[in-house]
Amino acid sequence: MKKLAFLLIVLGLTFNGFGQKSKIFKTKNGALDGYDPVAYFTSKKATKGGETFTSSYNGVTWKFTSNEHKSLFEANPEQYLPQYGGWCAFGWSKGYAAKVDPEEWTILNGKLYLNYNEGVHKKWLKDKENMIRKADVKYAEAKVDPEEWTILNGKLYLNYNEGVHKKWLKDKENMIRKADVKYAEAQMK
Structure with a gap:
């Protein structure tokens, strides 16, 4: 402790x-240290996002594993934001x-x-x-x-x-x- x-x-x-x-x-890799926030919900695992699919929300860069995850996040970011x-x-x-x-x-x-x-x-x-x-x-x-x-x-x-x-x-x-x-x-x- x-x-x-x-x-x-x-x-x-x-x-x-x-x-x-x-x-x-956030870190130098962005929010969640570059992990895809949507993947926790859809893939049920922690997955690093990439540089190809990114979005800015609340002044922070969020990274995703796919355009689909990026789109899901942008349509409803509050659903995927960590507590x-x-x-x-x-x-x-x-x-x-x-x-x-x-x-x-x-x-x-x-x-x-x-x-x-x-x-x-x-x-x-x-x-x-x-x-x-x-x-x-x-x-x-x-x-x-x-x-x-x-x-x-x-x-x-x-x-x-x-x-x-x-x-x-x-x-x-x-x-x-x-x-x-x-x-x-x-x-x-």
């Missing part, structure tokens, strides 16, 4: 007066955003959920309904912009916006201590 702390959202846990949801989890912006479902149940392994996924009630790794996915599966309820609330209250980040001592810290990020950088040691306490409290729940 401590390994997940490196993806802790610092100001999302310590500043509660702002109102912005997290954006889509919590593609961030880890387990992480959000604890109140923080964590990157995902697109190979660790579940479709439940027509919704796509992703997890950080195989171990986290197995733990999430054991209590998924409860974790989904918690994650739904915590994600709805999310106050961060994953575009504003810093890696410090091997940990990734996300902030609300550019202005808050700059303030955080000036007092990062104190903010990290506060976030570590919040993280520890979340693990006890």
